Amino acid sequence: MLIYILNALLYASYLFLIAAGLSLIFGVMGIINLTHGCLFMLGAYTAITMFKLLGGFESFPMALLSIFIASLIVGVVGLALERFFICHIYEREDTYQLLLTYGLVFILEDIVRLKWGFQPLYAHPVYKLLGSINIGGVFYPVYNFIVIIGSWLVALMLWFLLFKTKVGKIIRATSMDREMASAIGVNIRNVYISTFLFGSILGGLSGALMVPIAGAVLGMDVDVLIEAFVVIVIGGLGSIKGALLGAIIVGAMHSIGIALFPEIELALIYLIMAIILVIRPQGLFGKKLMR
Amino acid sequence: MKLKEAIGYLIFIIILIMSPFVGPKYNTFLLTKALIMAIWALAYNILLGYTGMLSFGHALYFGVGAYTVALLIKWIGIRSMEILLLSSIISSAVIGALVGFLCIRYIAVYFALLTLAFGQFFFALTYKLYWITRGADGLPVPRPYLLGIKFTMMIRYFFVLAIFIVSTIIIWWILNSPFGKTLQAIRENPSRAEFVGVNVSRYKWLAFILSSIFSGMAGALYAPLFAHVTPDFLHWAFGGLVLYMVLIGGHKSFVGPIIGAFVFTYVENYVTAHTIYWPIILGCILIIIVFAFPNGIMGAVYKVREWVGKRKRY
Amino acid sequence: MGWEEKTILEVSGLKKYFGEVKAVDGVNFAIKKETITSIIGPNGAGKTTLLNLISGMLKPDAGKVVFMGKNITKMPPYKIAKLGIGRSFQLVSVYDGLTVFDNIRIPILSRMGKTKSMVSLLERDVKVKEEANEILELFGLFDKKDVLAGELPHGDRKLLDVAIAFALNPKLVLLDEPTSGVGVREKRHVMDVIEKAVREKGVTAIIVEHDMDIVFSYSDRIIVMHQGKILADGSPGEIKENEEVKTVILGGEIL
Numbered sequence: 001m002l003i004y005i006l007n008a009l010l011y012a013s014y015l016f017l018i019a020a021g022l023s024l025i026f027g028v029m030g031i032i033n034l035t036h037g038c039l040f041m042l043g044a045y046t047a048i049t050m051f052k053l054l055g056g057f058e059s060f061p062m063a064l065l066s067i068f069i070a071s072l073i074v075g076v077v078g079l080a081l082e083r084f085f086i087c088h089i090y091e092r093e094d095t096y097q098l099l100l101t102y103g104l105v106f107i108l109e110d111i112v113r114l115k116w117g118f119q120p121l122y123a124h125p126v127y128k129l130l131g132s133i134n135i136g137g138v139f140y141p142v143y144n145f146i147v148i149i150g151s152w153l154v155a156l157m158l159w160f161l162l163f164k165t166k167v168g169k170i171i172r173a174t175s176m177d178r179e180m181a182s183a184i185g186v187n188i189r190n191v192y193i194s195t196f197l198f199g200s201i202l203g204g205l206s207g208a209l210m211v212p213i214a215g216a217v218l219g220m221d222v223d224v225l226i227e228a229f230v231v232i233v234i235g236g237l238g239s240i241k242g243a244l245l246g247a248i249i250v251g252a253m254h255s256i257g258i259a260l261f262p263e264i265e266l267a268l269i270y271l272i273m274a275i276i277l278v279i280r281p282q283g284l285f286g287k288k289l290m291r
Numbered sequence: 292m293k294l295k296e297a298i299g300y301l302i303f304i305i306i307l308i309m310s311p312f313v314g315p316k317y318n319t320f321l322l323t324k325a326l327i328m329a330i331w332a333l334a335y336n337i338l339l340g341y342t343g344m345l346s347f348g349h350a351l352y353f354g355v356g357a358y359t360v361a362l363l364i365k366w367i368g369i370r371s372m373e374i375l376l377l378s379s380i381i382s383s384a385v386i387g388a389l390v391g392f393l394c395i396r397y398i399a400v401y402f403a404l405l406t407l408a409f410g411q412f413f414f415a416l417t418y419k420l421y422w423i424t425r426g427a428d429g430l431p432v433p434r435p436y437l438l439g440i441k442f443t444m445m446i447r448y449f450f451v452l453a454i455f456i457v458s459t460i461i462i463w464w465i466l467n468s469p470f471g472k473t474l475q476a477i478r479e480n481p482s483r484a485e486f487v488g489v490n491v492s493r494y495k496w497l498a499f500i501l502s503s504i505f506s507g508m509a510g511a512l513y514a515p516l517f518a519h520v521t522p523d524f525l526h527w528a529f530g531g532l533v534l535y536m537v538l539i540g541g542h543k544s545f546v547g548p549i550i551g552a553f554v555f556t557y558v559e560n561y562v563t564a565h566t567i568y569w570p571i572i573l574g575c576i577l578i579i580i581v582f583a584f585p586n587g588i589m590g591a592v593y594k595v596r597e598w599v600g601k602r603k604r605y
Numbered sequence: 606m607g608w609e610e611k612t613i614l615e616v617s618g619l620k621k622y623f624g625e626v627k628a629v630d631g632v633n634f635a636i637k638k639e640t641i642t643s644i645i646g647p648n649g650a651g652k653t654t655l656l657n658l659i660s661g662m663l664k665p666d667a668g669k670v671v672f673m674g675k676n677i678t679k680m681p682p683y684k685i686a687k688l689g690i691g692r693s694f695q696l697v698s699v700y701d702g703l704t705v706f707d708n709i710r711i712p713i714l715s716r717m718g719k720t721k722s723m724v725s726l727l728e729r730d731v732k733v734k735e736e737a738n739e740i741l742e743l744f745g746l747f748d749k750k751d752v753l754a755g756e757l758p759h760g761d762r763k764l765l766d767v768a769i770a771f772a773l774n775p776k777l778v779l780l781d782e783p784t785s786g787v788g789v790r791e792k793r794h795v796m797d798v799i800e801k802a803v804r805e806k807g808v809t810a811i812i813v814e815h816d817m818d819i820v821f822s823y824s825d826r827i828i829v830m831h832q833g834k835i836l837a838d839g840s841p842g843e844i845k846e847n848e849e850v851k852t853v854i855l856g857g858e859i860l
Contacts, residue, residue: 032400032404085578088582089581092581094345094399094400094403095345096581096585098345098347098400098403099534099538099577099580099581100577100578100581102531102534102577103573103574103575103576103577103578103580103581104574104578105574106570106571106573106574106577107570107571107574107575107578108574109570110568110570110571110574111571113570114568222527222528226407226411226527229404229407229408230408233404233408237400266415266418266419267412267415267416267419269415270408270409270411270412270415271412273404273408273412274393274405274408274409274412277397277401277404277405277408278393278405464723464724464726465723467726467727467728468722468723468724468725468726468727469714469719469720469721469722469725469727469730469733470720470721470722470723471723471727472707472710472711472714472727473711473714473715473720473721475700475702475703475707476700476703476707476711478702479700479701479702479703480698480699480700480701482662482682482698483694483698483699483700483769484683484711485681485682485683485686486660486662486682486683486686486691486692486698487686487691487711487712487715487716487769487772487773488683488684488686488687488712488715488716488720488773489683489711489715489720490681490683490684491683494720494721497721
């Protein structure tokens, strides 16, 4: 029982990170960033390379550093994407925005394949570094706790950033009303760049944190992207609060699903997404757009 | 239709009829594939180009068509292609009607996401219900019979060609009817259309069903060609291919999808034979389209014609 | 003829609130057939909201709208259009990517019930083409019929918007600032067309307008709105004399 709860929290944690990034970008810039899954994947692969370079397999502090650096690298990649491609399509129709990011997905996927090859890569040693602890008679890996705690820390930092700092206020103002914000002198371009940077770092962090548990494998970008979508659809596009709640719900469903209906667990999640979109398209906390 | 255009189409069809007799067998295989993709692309463009709806889950109907064929052959033993095709039309119409009904009230991003959700839902079902669909292994598709004769490459080709010609004519007719014009009005200004008495939701739904029917037909024709069906046929990545084709050819013209399907099929074939970097190239092509050729090949053609002084409107 | 038979539209107790804002706050009136009624008032008086409520774009919080004896309060816009109410918009609403010709053909197709036809070819439909040409002639857009609506100058787009409303052969037409942005000569022309349609074809018109010249020249009746309520309602002569109206709308000037 406890295991299920912990697992649910684990899923919720990494889902939150990636969904928050996606939601932030959509909320502020109005773009559905299909490359977000790739950023997650990039985070995972880069983390493995970092582990090797910095000795993350032997020392836990080094592993943490690797993860940290990997996230930053992904952030930079995101920045490059924004600077060279995405900034040109802000004013275009949704269709073209989706297409551009879709095309970028293909390119990024292939770059990953070129650099790291077809075979999945693993980082088990990092996972094992911390061993397991005994909780009520069951052994649970300590690393998982690190992920969970780490994510919640990030959530806290994000909350602090958005609600207690000037930068955060500017970002939120832009997300609510772009024209107003620019009318009062906010540099929209800078806001977009920072948002995309933060969002990308979150995505990369998620991948990097999860790689010791899940490994790095081609195709994980698509899988995680869809899951992230489910989370933000439930929580509401553009809402960080929603991303959190959505992540918890999906995490719980994952856990319950695997326990009770292992066969159709995957299908169930998509069905819930569809149902939410039909009943309440703006999710729990999202903005009212769409009909 | 102008005389020049009619002659152009006629020549195209004559080429198609003569092609299988010239060159290696693989050519015919590729041509068959291109024709099938062209049907799928035309179907997709009913929604995208004419009604202004971007669907991210169109692999669903293609896959439904393909699996209908495979499942009927496996579990019921039907081998007659006529019945298989008819059944696919029915199954994809039903699924299209159901999914469409739920999706069409939403626009833009939400519509795209919802179609994606349903597409993936059925993908997951197909993947998991192993005892029916054999999951990831997929199902083999032995050769069906047409009018009692077992499929050969030639029979298959001409059957596909015939269906292609018929489908193209039907779709052209529909899109050039008052209904087609109404769809365009909905694309341009749905609220204005409401205010002139058009029940926009109903028309969108009809367009959706039409699109799913022809997509299903394409899938049904693809099953015996590929001789195998897998859940990937329903995955959104596969569905993305038809979007590519339509965009490459030009979503703002009738023939754009056909051209796009041919170009895509041949380019993909050529590139994958020579290099493993097809995804990157595909991604670059898409980016080029977004930035330089938003209306695809046909868009470029129209622009050139305008410069040369002849003006064309669609 | 009894009073009921002469009345084409009756609005009673209509209210629409947007949170704190009382856009329409208890409006009552009845419109007689084959008349031109102008609705005037300062910006924010609720005029466009009123039109939106009548045409089905918004649902009222209270009150009802009865059109030719039918309660259309909760009907969706397309049904109301089919019953015979045409509408033009303050912010021009036409089919930008389609030609002027197509813009007019579509409401005609809708009126004839042909929009669902998949079996005939649009280009072969001579009757539709003829009627479309008639309307285009009437509004002076005939020589621009093959131009894409999005490429027209603003004044023509406005004309097109009004023409679309008339192409429906409606019994009641709701026009929201039909002459704004249109050149002076064309203003008169548009209003003449509207007047002609009313007198000859029995169309009833409700027009939201800001141009007082036009309002006083063409209206049979003027309704003055202010802050969601009706301030005054009567013939142009009566309104001219009304002190309240003068202060609120006309700024104390005598026309």
